[in-house]
Amino acid sequence: MSIVVTGASGQLGRLTVEALLRRGVPAADIVATGRDIARVKTFAERGVVVRQADFEDPQSLAAAFAGADKLLLISTTSVDERFANHRRAIDAAVAAGVPLVAYTSMAHADTATTILASTHRATEEYLRERGVPGVLLRNSWYLENYTAQLPAAVQHGAFIGAAGEGRVSAATRADYAEAAAIVLTTEGHTGAVYELGGDEAFTLAELAATVSAVTGTPIAYTDLPAAKLAEALTGTGVPADLAHVLADADLGLSRGELFTGSRDLSRLIGRPTTSVTDAIADALR
Structure with a gap:
């Protein structure tokens, strides 16, 4: 069994490789790929196969996916280039005869109306067009998107959003x-669409109240028009294009597009998802 993980130098990819190792997958059966293999060399030191995979270079993708039994296609970060990158990766997987592709999509990608969702929907549609046996891992937001804001929130006494x-x-x-690793190491997932998210959904006002309780510092949530949020994010150094995408994502959140009550994530991992309180406490430590 050869399991290929794209984006293994990134945060989700690295954690997935670690989860595969914890599940007892032999290191030699895991292929960790990245555009810069120097960033995944620590895996090579542990016996994991390391290959270069540049999404702009189809030849590198063909070499990276050769012999794969399962492929985890982790969505790339550049929104403007995402679908083109994914299309090249899917084409390479088809050419390599990969029997199963698991794709990290976005919650409700088939119906959500955000800029981000449109890129995931296009990828899902292309997977179907190419006839690739697949699994859709539709991830909601990362808690780390919020815990990364804790220093600023505590300093200013506020979270902002739209x-x-x-x-x-x-x-x-x-x-x-962990859910991705389970899908890659167990059977019965082909064709599945998993709407993945935490057991404990919250509003950003509730998040602010939880941060207040954990830190002992009063934190308020200030709701802004999307344009004002994008302007504020740009003022903190976020590139203007990304600030627009993030503000647009908040509008999607306001419409319920990042909520799921499916419990697919906790069912897959066989335990409750990490609580918001625990995630905040871990980040503060």
């Missing part, structure tokens, strides 16, 4: 990675 009263089913990257 999510209104929308509820988000955020979960930790580690929980999503």
Whole structure:
């Protein structure tokens, strides 16, 4: 069994490789790929096969996917280039005869209306067009998207957003990675569509209240128009294009597009998902 993980130098990819190792997959049966293999050399030191996979270079993808029995296609970060990158990766998987491709998509990618969702929907449609046996891992938001903001929130006493009263089913990257590893190491998932998210959905106002309780510092949530949120994010150094995408994602959150009550994630990993309180406490430590 050869399991290929793309983006293994990234946070979700790295955690997935670790989860595969914990599940007893022999290191020699795992292929960790990345555009810069120097960033995954620590895996090579542990016996994991390391290959270069540049999504802009179809030849590198063909070599990286050769002999794969299962492929985890982790969505790339550049929104403008995402679908083109994914299309090349899917074409390479088809050419290599990969029997199963698991793709990290986005919650409700088939119906959500955000900029981010459109790129995932296009990828899902292309997987179907190419006839690839697949599994869709539709991840909601990462809890780390919020815990990364804790220093600023504590300093200024506020979270900002444009999510209104929308509820988000955020979960930790580690929980999503564990689910991916389980899908890659067990049978019966071909054709499945998993709407993955934390058991404990919350509004951003509720998140602010939880941070207040954990830190002992009063934190408020300030809801802004999307344009004002994008402007504020740009002011903190976020590139303008990305700030627009993030503000648009908050509008999707306000419409319920990042909420799932499926419990697919906790069922896959066989335990409750990491709580918001625990994730905040871990981040603060």
